[in-house]
Amino acid sequence: MADFSAAFEITSAHEGGYVNDPVDRGGETYRGIARVHHPDWAGWKSIDAKRGKAGFPKSLDKDAALLAQVRAFYKGAYWDRFMGDEMPDQAVANELYDTAVNMGVRRAVRFLQSSLNLLNRNQKDYLDLIVDGWFGDKTMATMQALLKKDRDSDALVKMMNIQQGARYVEIMAGDPGQERFARGWIKRA
Numbered sequence: 001m002a003d004f005s006a007a008f009e010i011t012s013a014h015e016g017g018y019v020n021d022p023v024d025r026g027g028e029t030y031r032g033i034a035r036v037h038h039p040d041w042a043g044w045k046s047i048d049a050k051r052g053k054a055g056f057p058k059s060l061d062k063d064a065a066l067l068a069q070v071r072a073f074y075k076g077a078y079w080d081r082f083m084g085d086e087m088p089d090q091a092v093a094n095e096l097y098d099t100a101v102n103m104g105v106r107r108a109v110r111f112l113q114s115s116l117n118l119l120n121r122n123q124k125d126y127l128d129l130i131v132d133g134w135f136g137d138k139t140m141a142t143m144q145a146l147l148k149k150d151r152d153s154d155a156l157v158k159m160m161n162i163q164q165g166a167r168y169v170e171i172m173a174g175d176p177g178q179e180r181f182a183r184g185w186i187k188r189a
Contacts, residue, residue: 001085001086001087001088002084002085002086002087002088002089002090002092002093002094003090004075004079004084004085004097006090006094007079007084007090007093007094007097007098008071008074008075008079008097010094010098011032011074011094011097011098011101012031012032014032014098014102014184014187014188015029015031015032015101016031016032017030017031017057017058017060017061018030018047018056018057018060023177023178023180024181025178030043030044030047030057030060030070031070032101032102033070033073038073038077041069041073042069043066043069043070043073046060046063046065046066046069047060047066050063074101077105078097078100078101078105079097081100081105081135082096082097082100082105082108082109082135083135083140084096084097086140087143088143088144088147089143089147089153091153091154091157092112092143092147092153092156092157092160095157095160095161096108096109096112096160098188099111099160099164099188102164102188103164103167105133105135106133106134107133107167109133109134109135109139110131110132110133111160111163111164112135112139112143112156112160113129113130113131113132113133113139113142114131114159114163115156115159115160115163116129116139116142116143116146116156117129117131118159119146119150119155119156119159120142120146125145125146125149126142126145126146127142129142143156161189162189164188164189165185165186165189168182168185168186168189
C-alpha cells in the first residue's frame with residue numbers, strides 16, 4: 001500500500017513556504033495552501049498572528065503546530081479523497097497526489113481515469129471507465145487490473161504526466177502571464 005509520507009515529502013518540495021505573489025492565481029499561499037481556495041483553514045490564524053512580527057515569514061517554518069496543520073490538511077483534502085492509503089502502487093499515488101494538490105482532486109482523478117481508458121487496449125483488458133473525476137471502487141479495480149497486466153505503473157504515470165503537461169500548456173496559452181511558472185510546472189510533469 002502507498003505511504004502518504006513519501007508522497008507528501010515529494011510534493012512539499014514543490015510547494016515552498018509563504019508566498020503572496022499577485023501574478024499567481026492562488027494569491028497568498030503557505031506551503032501551497034491558497035487562502036483564496038481554503039479561507040477557513042485553521043493555519044491562517046497562526047499565520048495572521050505572526051504577520052508583522054520579526055522574522056515573518058521565515059518564522060512560520062519553525063512552528064511545529066502549524067506544520068502539523070499543513071500535513072493534516074493535505075492528507076484530508078487530497079490523499080484521503082482518492083483512497084491513498086489503499087493505493088497498490090506508490091508511483092501512481094505520488095503522481096495522483098501531486099497533481100491533485102496542484103490542479104485539484106477531480107482533475108487529477110480524471111487524468112487517471114482517462115489514462116486507464118487509453119491503456120486498456122481498446123477494452124480488451126478491461127472496460128472503459130466514465131471519466132467523471134470521482135475516485136471509487138471501479139477506478140481502483142480498473143487500476144489494479146492494469147497493474148496486474150502491465151506489472152508496473154510506468155506507462156500509467158507517463159500518460160498522466162502527458163495530460164498534466166498538456167493542461168499547463170493550455171493554461172499558458174490562455175494567459176501568457178502564467179508563463180513565468182512554466183519551468184516549475186515542467187518539473188512537476
